[in-house]
Amino acid sequence: MNSISNLEAVDNIINSTGKVIKKEPISDFQVAYEVNKSDVHQILTSLKLEGWKQLSYLSAVDWPEENKFELVYILLNWDKPVYIQIRAKIDRENPSMNSIIPIFPGAKYYEREAHEFFGIAFPGNPDYKKQLIMEQWDDIPPLRKDFDPRAYSDRKYPSREYPDNFSKKDKENESLEKQAKRRKRARKLRTGGEE
Amino acid sequence: MILSIFIGISIALFGFVLQTSIGGINRKIIGRLQKRHGPRWYQEFIDIFKLLSKRSVSHGWIFDFGVIMALGGIIATAMFMPLTSTFLAFENYDNFFIFVYLLAVGMLGMAMSASGSGNPWASIGVMRALTTMLAYEVPFLIVVLTIVNLSGNSSLTEIMLYQQAAGNNIFLIALPLGGIVGFIALMGMLGKKPFETYIAPAEIASGPMVEYGGKQLGMLFILHEITIFIEVSLFVHLFLGGATNIFEFLFKYFIVYTVANLISNVNGRFKIDQVVKFFYKWPLLMAVTQAIIAIYFGWVI
């Protein structure tokens, strides 16, 4: 039950099933592999057969500069305690990835959530298109980097207006007020005059 | 006749006031059991009057009429209830079977009204309430028939007088098994845990009461208080030898209700099938054994 030998075992399994683009050891109990999109299913299958039976997490990361989404699968084997991150990049335009439900049935709702938050399609998942967390969402998927929740919130929900003299002015706190004024000016300079 | 009706209505009103106050005191006692302060003793009155002062929504005439019918039925039942062995409104009309019959009117009125609301939780609650009723009625009636057989009369005052007569024990002692069955059935009638299945706030959102609000709920609360008054009084009269004066009645009433409440508050509630199985197993067996022992062998303590 030595964690170093466990990491080597993982290395062997993954190298025998697919091509590894990049390997990142993170700690004694965790290792990350970046693989091709086409290899993901095979690697997950062979890992599951070797005892990595639990899908801990499935999600995506947005990389707008590279124009890619990165899918992350995190697996865990309780008997040989190693977390494995399997990462694969997919295109940002019309993103799509075959579902892993046949391998890990527990992925059903993770995939639905990824579709809702990133707009990634998961053919093979019977109802990935249905809405789950949000109701009648009317904008681009919210976890994409180009979505601005501030702007959406300002547009959709009226916010409370406070008059300038809302907070009581205290003689002792004049220094704080000066500080606030200074900060406001700095913010104005930084944002180019916008509030 | 007019005087009798007046006395009868006064008894119903007295029952309401009595049960509401004792219910309030019990809430305080239960509060202490649960390590807290508890509400004021007159809180139940405030709750009921508040409900009557609210505006309410109607769900059609069956919904409204059912509540009124149930309340009327229960008040009519309470009018026949003797308080002591000598004080009652209608002489010779205090037969046990009158109460069994008239209580059903109240139950059915409530069932009708609750189904009239059209809420699925309410119909599940009504189904459960009627099933529970079927479950506890059988053993209870067997025990009561034994009592009727022993005392030779089915009038409540006669049964009371039989127990108070010299040489006879009260039936709780005379028929120990039957007394236990009677008390378990009383818990079922009162809807106390573990037989609270048809109210079950956490499962079916308080069942039949789910759609009631405002005035109808206030009337239901009054109905509920008077029903409890009738049921507990029945137990006092049948098993505890009734009362010779009003203070004895109050004392016995308070003890019975408080014990039932205390037992209720340290128990969980059964599922509906468990309620039925429970009542048709031990209480039924005990009731039948008691009947055989008492009637055929004549072994009465």
Place this chain on the structure above:
Amino acid sequence: MKEMKLFLGPQHPGMHGNASVHLFVDGDIIKRSYLLPGMLHRGFEKQMERKLWVNNIALIPRVCVPEPDINEMAFALATEKLLKLDVPERAHWIRMIMLEFARISAHLMAYGGLGGPTGNYTLMYHAHIDRNLILDIFEKISGARIYHQYIVIGGVRKDLPEGIDEEINAYLNDLESRLNEYRDLGIDNPSVVKRIKDTIMLPEAVVWELGVTGIGMRSATNKPYDIRKVMPYARYNQVEFEVPISDYSDARSRLDIKIKEVQQSINIIRQCLDKMPEGEVRVKPSRGQSMRWTVPKGYVYAPVESSRGEFGYYMVSNGGTTPWRVGVRGASYPQGLLGIEKYLPGTRIDDAALWVDTMGICSPEIDR
């Protein structure tokens, strides 16, 4: 009979938190069921991407409300792994005290929550008053009752106050003496046992299929699958404790394990108070002013054993002043969503609320 549709929640006394179980029933038997999540969604993962590393410390406890400290711990662990930062020795022990108290409070809440579905409200009242005393201890340590923001990146916010040891010990003795009372009132109470025994079974195959962790997994597999044992964080490798297990998973055995875990947590806290060294409690994670902290590039997943199972943060940093992506693995995600859809049908209406309670479903962490 026609299938009837019922809503267990969001406004329903049997439901813990703001979520809704949609039941299609035939008589009393559930035929189909769904959990409708999302009522507590507040865009957490998006919010965290927009806030500085130090600001996030204030935001994260709000992910899971009944047990906020695990969020702080997972976030701190993940960030420290990215920074390759060593936390002072004393901070580890203080963190363990906080985490174990949080576990006790969450278990007491869940155990008292048994009072709702089974109707034994006295149990609920008793459990909540003990939990309230823990909140008072939290208030003394960190200044807040629920959201402590105490476990921060690089240690804990401040040292323990003077004289808290005696208070903690007194409380633990008090609680320990009452555990038997809890058993009598709850899982050993005959009328409650009738409700919770042999219901809501969780066979081992289902555990692996859904990915259930925590008490559900340990009760079904009969193996000590606990992250504190399997891959220890903080100083869990230096304290002695057992992981309660069972080979039969029904509602009762899971609650039994909960009470046993409370006992183990009490033991851990006592050991922590004994073994805790003196010294610093906090180091600065990065250069410069806290508003300009940066964290090196990297991907990391930091798991923590919560009261409901494996709770983890997946964090991606691109070297900036804010996290690039934060993903939260809610511990009750599998049994909450897929479990209710697949394995609740076939049970009775009465059991739905018990599923929500004994599986430890926490809707804020599902919705985020």
Place this chain on the structure above:
Amino acid sequence: MISTKYTEKKKFNKQEIDRKWWEVGDYFRRNSLWLLMYCTGCCAIELPPSMTSAYDMERLGMGPMATPRQADILLVSGYLSLKTLRRLIYTYEQMSEPRYVVALGSCPINGGIYHDSHPVINQLDQYIPVDTYVAGCMPNPESVLNGFVDLMEGIKNKTANGWKKYHKNYDWYKKNQFDVLGEVVIDDEFHQ
């Protein structure tokens, strides 16, 4: 200055009698406030301590109730996502009058810590009238109870009349609700 001229003694007209009865009703209403157990957000975690033995809300005659029809107070405990707001409005309209709304936490006041979050609304009183606010994140049980005592004062002084406001400005509230929620009827897997 009080006029000393003789005036005929006023007879009680119907309105006056109604007002008197209403005041009697107010006494009962403020001493028996039933909460609706709807935990909309995270402030609900401080409700069990204030309801159960530690602070014992039942002293004040308050208690939790299972269904909206029976309840008097709609307790908005914390932030409201759009999805919850829809259910909250359904619930509010089901409650029997007079009904009161108490908002806990800073999120219903101005958005609080989620002021720039996409699914969370910023201001509750745009959609339903609020009688009492209890600020704080999260408010202690003491302040929660204090909020309820404030509401009782409000009922006594007739300032807690949000439900009347809702009737009076019904169109305005409906317009706001419609603006933010869009379609009222939802059609998805969960609402077949």
